[in-house]
Amino acid sequence: MTTNLSVNINKIATLRNARGENAPDVQQVAIDCERMGAQGITVHPRPDERHIRRDDVFKLRPLVKTELNIEGYPSPEFMDLVLKVKPKQVTLVPDAPDALTSSAGWNVTANAEFLAQIVEKLHDAGIRSSIFVDPDAVQIKAAAAVGADRVELYTKPYADTYPTDPAGAVAPYVAASQAAHKAGLGVNAGHDLSLVNLKYFHDSVPYLNEVSIGHALICDALYLGLEETIRRYKECLK
Ligand code: PXP
Numbered sequence: 001m002t003t004n005l006s007v008n009i010n011k012i013a014t015l016r017n018a019r020g021e022n023a024p025d026v027q028q029v030a031i032d033c034e035r036m037g038a039q040g041i042t043v044h045p046r047p048d049e050r051h052i053r054r055d056d057v058f059k060l061r062p063l064v065k066t067e068l069n070i071e072g073y074p075s076p077e078f079m080d081l082v083l084k085v086k087p088k089q090v091t092l093v094p095d096a097p098d099a100l101t102s103s104a105g106w107n108v109t110a111n112a113e114f115l116a117q118i119v120e121k122l123h124d125a126g127i128r129s130s131i132f133v134d135p136d137a138v139q140i141k142a143a144a145a146v147g148a149d150r151v152e153l154y155t156k157p158y159a160d161t162y163p164t165d166p167a168g169a170v171a172p173y174v175a176a177s178q179a180a181h182k183a184g185l186g187v188n189a190g191h192d193l194s195l196v197n198l199k200y201f202h203d204s205v206p207y208l209n210e211v212s213i214g215h216a217l218i219c220d221a222l223y224l225g226l227e228e229t230i231r232r233y234k235e236c237l238k
Contacts, residue, residue, distance in 0.1 A: 001209075003202055003237045006069050007033045007230065008190075008214025013043075013051040019046070026056055029226075033098075036227045037234055038068040042190075042212045045081065047097040054081060061085050069212060071132075073097070074118045078176035082127065089128040091152050091188070091212075092118060095173030102191060103156045105133035108142035116146040123147065130188055135176030138222055141183055150186035150209065155175070156199060159192035166197075170204040181207040188212060195220060 012029045016022060030041045032206050041064045043052040061068060068087035072078045073095050084088050092115065094106045105218075108115060108131060115131065122129040130150035131143040153176055161169035176189045186209045194199065194216035202208060213233065221229040 001207070003208045004039035004067070004210040005037070005233050005237060006042045006044040006067065006210055007038040007214040007217060008044070008212050009040075010044050010051040010210050010214055011218040013053070013056060017051065019061070025060040026052070027059055030060055031063055032226065033230065034064070036230045038066065038230055040210060040212070042067055042069040042091075042214070044071040044093075045078070045110070046072070046095075046099075047077065056163065057081060057085055061087065069210075071102075071158060071212075074114075079118065079121060082086065083121065083125050086125055086127060089130055090122055091130040091132055091151075093132045101171075102132060102154065105136070105139060106131055106143075108133065108139045108146065112142060112146050115143075119147045130186075133176075134151050135172040136220075137176065140176060140179045140185065142237070144180075144183035144185050148185065151176075151180050152187055152188040152212070155189050155190055155193055155201070156191045159194065159197050162197040162200065166200055170201060173201070173205050177205045177207050178215055186210075192216065195232055198233065 012024050012028050025042050045052045045057055070087045071073040071091040071093055095102050098170045109165050113235045119129045127148045129146045130152050132152045133139045135153050140151055180187045188210040189206045190212040193211055193213050
């Protein structure tokens with residue numbers, strides 16, 4: 001099966017916001033990422049709009065021809081945004097409003113009622129729902145029970161352990177992906193995936209529908225250029 005590369009363009013917006021004008025142009029970068037081979041574009045509009053802003057999301061919607069994936073905590077403001085924009089996929093993350101970056105998956109069992117309501121609203125709007133989780137079979141089964149279509153596995157623990165113990169690092173993700181597949185869920189993954197650790201992850205973890213990658217990919221692009229970088233990430237997914 002194919003694993004799609006969704007490029008997270010938050011960092012492009014961070015760079016743009018540093019000068020208050022429109023360089024780099026977030027919309028043009030999204031178009032170019034797709035032209036260069038990205039199979040999806042991910043954005044994470046945070047309440048403080050420190051990178052992607054609400055109006056970026058509206059502008060990106062008609063431009064993205066692959067899959068637009070919007071990540072975020074399902075606050076009333078976030079739900080209002082995604083139900084208006086209607087992207088292909090929404091990834092629900094449990095972040096506090098001031099979180100630097102996502103740092104853990106949902107406790108789905110403890111938030112089952114809340115998440116079930118959110119997922120239902122997304123389904124009614126024709127939006128695929130994905131719940132960000134740690135590689136934990138209990139949480140994955142709970143994600144299936146609240147009606148989600150997919151889970152996104154939080155991969156920072158994998159990335160941290162990979163350099164010293166690749167097999168040990170990936171083992172929980174292999175089991176998690178099998179559990180998700182058995183529960184009827186699709187499988188996405190993201191956080192700290194890079195040219196160093198992506199190929200091994202992809203080659204080890206079955207049923208991987210999509211990886212969403214931002215920080216390392218944009219860092220690599222500074223040296224390699226965006227086109228060569230996207231080519232190399234996709235090479236890891238073959
Ligand atoms: N998935 C989720 C839910 C995230 O919050 C992020 C960071 O915005 C990513 C994936 C991408 O992580 P990274 O920037 O480390 O590639």
